[in-house]
Each structure stands twice: as C-alpha cells, then as structure tokens.
Amino acid sequence: MSALNRTPQEDSYRRSLRAQVIRCEPGAGGFEVVLSDSVLFLESGGQPSDGGTVAGHPVLALRQNDAGELVHVLAEAVSGEVEVALDWERRYDLMQQHTAQHLITATALNRFGLKTTAFHLGDEQSDIELATPTLDPAMMERLCEKVNTEIRAARPIRARWVTREEMAALPVRSRRLPADLEGSIRLVEIEGVDLNTCGGTHLRNTSEIGSIVFSGEEHLRGGTRLFFLAGGRVTRRLSQALERERRLSELLTCGPTEHMARIERLLAEAAQLKHERNTALRELAMQAGEKLAGDPGRCAGFSRPGSDMEFLLEVAKTARARAPEKVFLLVGSGREGPFVLAGPEALVSGLSQAVRETLEGKGGGRGGVVQGRGQRLDRLSEALERIAAALSAGA
Numbered sequence: 001m002s003a004l005n006r007t008p009q010e011d012s013y014r015r016s017l018r019a020q021v022i023r024c025e026p027g028a029g030g031f032e033v034v035l036s037d038s039v040l041f042l043e044s045g046g047q048p049s050d051g052g053t054v055a056g057h058p059v060l061a062l063r064q065n066d067a068g069e070l071v072h073v074l075a076e077a078v079s080g081e082v083e084v085a086l087d088w089e090r091r092y093d094l095m096q097q098h099t100a101q102h103l104i105t106a107t108a109l110n111r112f113g114l115k116t117t118a119f120h121l122g123d124e125q126s127d128i129e130l131a132t133p134t135l136d137p138a139m140m141e142r143l144c145e146k147v148n149t150e151i152r153a154a155r156p157i158r159a160r161w162v163t164r165e166e167m168a169a170l171p172v173r174s175r176r177l178p179a180d181l182e183g184s185i186r187l188v189e190i191e192g193v194d195l196n197t198c199g200g201t202h203l204r205n206t207s208e209i210g211s212i213v214f215s216g217e218e219h220l221r222g223g224t225r226l227f228f229l230a231g232g233r234v235t236r237r238l239s240q241a242l243e244r245e246r247r248l249s250e251l252l253t254c255g256p257t258e259h260m261a262r263i264e265r266l267l268a269e270a271a272q273l274k275h276e277r278n279t280a281l282r283e284l285a286m287q288a289g290e291k292l293a294g295d296p297g298r299c300a301g302f303s304r305p306g307s308d309m310e311f312l313l314e315v316a317k318t319a320r321a322r323a324p325e326k327v328f329l330l331v332g333s334g335r336e337g338p339f340v341l342a343g344p345e346a347l348v349s350g351l352s353q354a355v356r357e358t359l360e361g362k363g364g365g366r367g368g369v370v371q372g373r374g375q376r377l378d379r380l381s382e383a384l385e386r387i388a389a390a391l392s393a394g395a
C-alpha cells in the first residue's frame with residue numbers, strides 16, 4: 001500500500017504509472033477507489049490537490065479516508081491494473097508557483113529580514129504573508145530583482161528525508177511541523193539559498209521558474225500579503241496586458257505612454273460635464289417649478305419623461321415656495337418611475353393614499369412631501385382629477 005503523497009514526493013516529474021485497484025466502492029460523489037500507488041498529490045501544506053485520470057476516467061476528488069489511504073473519486077467503477085495519469089500542465093504550473101514561493105520567502109528573510117507567516121497558491125495568483133505592516137516599493141523592487149537573480153543562477157533543488165535528531169543539527173528555516181508527524185521529516189533544499197521542511201512538489205532547478213513578478217499587495221492583521229506570479233503565468237499575464245494595452249491605444253488614439261494622461265484628462269472632462277449638466281438641470285427644474293406654481297386651480301400636475309427623483313424634488317421645492325397653498329403631483333416615466341406629491345402637509349397626508357392607488361405606487365414621506373415609485377405614471381390626469389375632487393369635497 002502506498003504512503004500518502006510518497007510517489008509525487010519522490011519524483012515530482014513522474015506523470016503516470018500503472019497501479020492495482022485495491023478497493024473500489026460506491027461512496028460520496030462517485031466510486032471511491034484506493035490504488036496500490038498514485039502519481040496524484042493530495043492537498044497538503046498549502047499546495048492544492050492534483051487533477052488527473054484513473055483508467056481514463058477523470059478524478060473528481062482526492063481525499064484521505066479514515067485508514068489514512070488516498071481515495072480517488074471516479075464517476076465509473078474500475079478494477080484490476082489501471083493507468084494513473086497526472087494533469088501535468090496544472091501540476092507543473094503549481095510546481096513553478098510553489099518553488100517560487102520558497103525562493104521569495106527565503107530571499108525576503110535572508111536579504112531583508114522579512115518573515116513569511118503564511119502562503120497561498122491560487123489558480124490565478126499566489127501570495128505570501130509577510131510580517132510587516134507596510135512594504136517600501138523600492139525594497140519590493142529590489143526583492144523582485146534578487147529573486148530573479150537567484151532564478152537565473154540555476155540553483156539545484158533537492159528533497160531528502162531526515163530524522164528529528166538530524167534536523168536539529170541543520171540550519172532549517174522553519175521548524176513548524178504537524179503535531180501528529182511521525183518518522184522522518186522531509187527537507188527541501190535550494191542549494192546555497194534555503195533549507196526548509198516541506199511535503200510539496202518542487203522543480204529540480206530554480207531556472208525552471210523562468211521569472212517572477214509581484215502583482216499587488218494587501219494589508220491585513222498588521223501584516224502584508226504580497227501577490228506574485230511565476231513561470232508560465234508571467235508570460236500569459238504579460239500577453240493579456242499587452243493585448244489590453246493595444247486595445248486601449250485604439251480606443252484612446254494614443255500610445256501606451258500617454259494612456260494615463262489621456263484617461264485623467266477624460267475623467268476630468270467627464271466630471272466637468274456632469275457638473276454643468278447638474279447646474280443646467282437645476283435651472284430647468286426651477287423654471288418648471290415656477291411655471292407649475294403659476295398654473296390656475298388648487299392642484300397642478302407635471303410630467304417629464306426620464307426625470308429622476310432628484311429633479312422632481314427640485315421642481316416641487318420651487319413650486320411649493322412660490323405657491324405654498326397648492327398641491328402638486330409630479331411624475332417621471334416608465335415602470336417603477338418616480339413620483340412626488342407635494343403641498344400643505346395636512347392635505348398631502350390625506351391625498352397620499354388615493355395617489356398611490358391610482359399610480360399603483362409605493363412610497364411615503366413627511367413635511368408635505370411624499371415620494372415614491374409607481375407602475376402607472378401614465379395615469380397622472382386621473383390622479384389629478386381625484387385630488388381636485390377630494391379638495392372640493394374638503395372645501
């Protein structure tokens with residue numbers, strides 16, 4: 001029976017093997033298959049589980065059972081001798097990210113005295129958490145440069161197993177181990193740079209990382225999370241960024257070096273236009289309010305398609321100021337469009353119910369202004385008739 005993760009730990013580059021099916025039973029999410037050996041790595045120490053196939057069937061999930069065996073969950077039952085194949089592309093990407101993490105963590109500590117408190121390997125980007133509340137941009141640039149220098153130095157990477165006593169005599173970076181760990185301890189060494197306990201899969205040489213870039217930072221709990229990309233992700237992200245840059249150049253009709261200045265100017269122009277539009281709308285609302293106040297009768301209606309609530313309230317404010325004894329009903333347009341009922345407080349509260357019924361609306365308010373949204377704003381004249389009738393009956 002295979003020890004968990006032993007084969008991927010012994011040879012992280014092994015992509016497939018033939019194994020015997022020891023057990024295959026129906027279980028949660030499919031058939032639970034235990035094999036004599038596997039190339040698939042089960043999530044451990046911050047490295048996610050591998051994907052792959054068993055006898056050509058995709059592995060739906062990997063987990064450990066109560067007996068400590070590796071369980072491959074498949075949609076189909078299998079038996080006899082089977083081929084276990086790894087999703088190598090994904091694994092190699094994870095090996096690039098994970099090895100880069102070791103190197104960034106070691107370089108941050110050795111060169112800048114910054115301790116890594118946690119790390120996370122993600123599908124899009126990965127991060128390490130550094131025990132510092134802030135990161136100086138110049139220092140980050142130097143860290144990035146140093147890590148890339150170590151990558152180009154093509155340092156060999158090896159894993160080996162030692163006893164606790166052997167480990168005590170070695171300059172191991174982190175000595176945190178699982179409490180239930182028994183037997184030998186796995187050490188991963190980047191020659192001349194780092195020696196650390198780790199059960200994950202790594203590259204054979206730092207040169208296989210290719211390069212790294214930092215893609216952002218986030219502050220949390222007094223520490224800083226530093227995001228990075230390594231290996232194939234760097235070139236993929238660069239290609240995407242260049243494609244966006246090309247499209248932006250087309251849209252903005254200028255070269256990449258002018259993008260920022262052009263966008264800043266466009267935003268400033270947009271802000272200025274918005275300001276001018278608001279001023280013009282306020283003036284329009286005041287004119288409309290004055291005209292409305294001058295309408296004959298005890299109530300008056302106003303309708304302007306596309307009006308928002310702010311505009312209607314502005315019209316109502318002017319109209320009320322000019323003719324405080326009158327009742328005004330103002331509507332916008334569309335389903336769920338805005339309406340405002342305004343006038344003397346005692347009258348408005350008495351009329352509110354009839355208006356809401358007629359406009360099939362909801363809303364409320366106080367101080368002589370009811371605002372809401374209605375389904376039938378096209379019934380403005382019907383609502384005004386009800387208001388007029390109620391006012392005559394009251395008078």
Ligand SMILES: [Zn+2]
Pocket residue numbers: 098102188198199200201202
């Ligand atoms: Zn590792």
